[in-house]
Amino acid sequence: MSGANGGGGVVVLLGSPGVGKGTQGVRLGRDLGWAHVSTGDLLRAALTAGTPLGLEARKYMDVGELVPDDVIVDLVREHLAAMSADRGVVFDGFPRTVPQAEALDDVLAGAGREVDRVCLLEAPEEVLVKRISGRRSSPGGRVYNIYFDPPRKDGFCDETDEPLIHRADDHPDTVRTRLAVYQEATAPLIGYYGAKELLARVDGEGDIEQVYASLRAAVGEPATPSRASG
Numbered sequence: 001m002s003g004a005n006g007g008g009g010v011v012v013l014l015g016s017p018g019v020g021k022g023t024q025g026v027r028l029g030r031d032l033g034w035a036h037v038s039t040g041d042l043l044r045a046a047l048t049a050g051t052p053l054g055l056e057a058r059k060y061m062d063v064g065e066l067v068p069d070d071v072i073v074d075l076v077r078e079h080l081a082a083m084s085a086d087r088g089v090v091f092d093g094f095p096r097t098v099p100q101a102e103a104l105d106d107v108l109a110g111a112g113r114e115v116d117r118v119c120l121l122e123a124p125e126e127v128l129v130k131r132i133s134g135r136r137s138s139p140g141g142r143v144y145n146i147y148f149d150p151p152r153k154d155g156f157c158d159e160t161d162e163p164l165i166h167r168a169d170d171h172p173d174t175v176r177t178r179l180a181v182y183q184e185a186t187a188p189l190i191g192y193y194g195a196k197e198l199l200a201r202v203d204g205e206g207d208i209e210q211v212y213a214s215l216r217a218a219v220g221e222p223a224t225p226s227r228a229s230g
């Protein structure tokens with residue numbers, strides 16, 4: 001793909017909530033030297049900053065529904081406009097609907113780019129539910145899981161002893177809504193990108209290292225002719 005030539009590729013991480021897109025996406029972006037763009041992170045930052053966009057988005061996020069497409073597309077467009085035009089990008093949690101995918105194609109086309117590869121991370125639903133509902137994070141961003149990677153003292157960070165936070169949208173009822181929303185609104189992207197021959201399936205059930213190795217292999221396989229912009 002184009003990124004392998006030093007220019008910036010565009011990779012989309014697709015998959016259900018809890019499948020590990022965030023963990024894997026941060027690492028992939030860091031290793032490739034590309035931007036990791038998570039719309040969930042951008043929305044949470046807007047929320048923490050108390051911007052009108054953040055407050056509007058919260059209504060949807062807290063109940064596990066999707067923020068409207070036009071809000072998300074504007075957010076991504078602005079974020080990309082502020083970046084160097086040929087920097088590689090790993091998208092995480094975007095696009096989440098077919099209209100968002102079409103808008104992404106348009107935005108990229110305007111810059112002479114396109115999506116190079118879509119990695120679909122997959123894991124059984126019971127694994128997803130435990131991964132999400134067990135997630136706890138420290139204010140500093142260290143993430144634990146009460147089932148798979150618990151802190152030494154229940155509810156407190158090993159490093160700072162600060163109380164751990166349970167994201168409002170990680171509570172069990174909201175998790176079920178998020179999984180249903182994924183099936184209804186986001187899973188159609190499998191067909192959308194499959195038809196464009198961009199899709200690579202990645203087994204997301206193993207440990208972080210195993211999944212990362214599979215993801216790297218999927219990203220590295222050439223999907224489209226190189227279009228590095230230099």
Ligand code: AMP
Binds near residue numbers: 017061066067092
């Ligand atoms: P995430 O951290 O990716 O699981 O996103 C958390 C929440 O932010 C989601 O449940 C949605 O409410 C909202 N969100 C994040 N990305 C998008 C998107 N691309 N489209 C719509 N809503 C989104």
